[in-house]
Amino acid sequence: MDEYLMVKGIVCPLCQTKFNTTKVKTTKLRMTDRDTDFCTYYKDINPYFYEINVCPECGFAFSDSYTHSIMDEKADQFKKEISSKWIRRDFGGVRDMDQAIETFKMAITSGEITGAKHSRLAGLCLRLCWLYRMKGDKDEELRFMRWSVKLYEKAYQLEDFSGEKSMDIGTVLYLLGELNYRLGEYESASKWFNIAITKLTNAPEVSASKMAMIRDRWQDIREDIKRVL
Numbered sequence: 165m166d167e168y169l170m171v172k173g174i175v176c177p178l179c180q181t182k183f184n185t186t187k188v189k190t191t192k193l194r195m196t197d198r199d200t201d202f203c204t205y206y207k208d209i210n211p212y213f214y215e216i217n218v219c220p221e222c223g224f225a226f227s228d229s230y231t232h233s234i235m236d237e238k239a240d241q242f243k244k245e246i247s248s249k250w251i252r253r254d255f256g257g258v259r260d261m262d263q264a265i266e267t268f269k270m271a272i273t274s275g276e277i278t279g280a281k282h283s284r285l286a287g288l289c290l291r292l293c294w295l296y297r298m299k300g301d302k303d304e305e306l307r308f309m310r311w312s313v314k315l316y317e318k319a320y321q322l323e324d325f326s327g328e329k330s331m332d333i334g335t336v337l338y339l340l341g342e343l344n345y346r347l348g349e350y351e352s353a354s355k356w357f358n359i360a361i362t363k364l365t366n367a368p369e370v371s372a373s374k375m376a377m378i379r380d381r382w383q384d385i386r387e388d389i390k391r392v393l
């Protein structure tokens with residue numbers, strides 16, 4: 165194991181197997197750049213490669229923030245659809261880009277079968293989109309960006325973000341504006357930034373810094389959008 169990585173013990177939330185996986189030492193992370201949709205670049209090591217834990221016994225793939233318990237019927241469905249065909253594989257150790265991509269696809273499938281929230285699936289699709297960006301695969305980057313947008317839209321319609329620590333309404337609306345802009349969907353981008361600014365100004369749950377970020381980004385791109393629409 166090199167100087168950037170460490171071994172962490174994990175318990176599978178689906179089958180309760182204990183296994184080891186590799187994580188990046190956060191003290192070693194040096195951020196070098198960040199895109200406007202939050203895709204972040206680090207020197208020497210890519211922590212996204214190690215974000216997903218894959219249970220070697222049952223094939224369930226999940227991030228560290230996956231803490232809610234899985235309903236029995238959903239667990240049974242996963243065992244029937246995935247575990248029954250799963251041939252034991254260990255994703256511990258050092259991962260490359262293609263293995264990292266595979267783990268995110270497995271996490272999306274795992275989440276879909278076990279009833280993960282739309283916002284969680286949207287976040288997984290967005291990270292997968294970033295990995296394809298880093299790989300230089302534009303078609304796949306845009307495919308997962310579109311998928312992420314659809315899921316964030318559903319999340320906005322159906323989910324309550326008031327008690328969420330990992331995702332807030334300001335970030336969801338910002339991403340809906342930003343990702344639509346990146347996809348060239350300028351009318352939708354304009355719609356979502358307008359919703360964000362109208363709905364969230366003076367909303368107590370959205371911080372002043374997040375509001376400033378939304379306004380600044382809208383300021384930056386609205387002239388560009390106006391020229392086209």
Ligand SMILES: [Zn+2]
Binds near residue numbers: 176180220222224
């Ligand atoms: Zn398992």
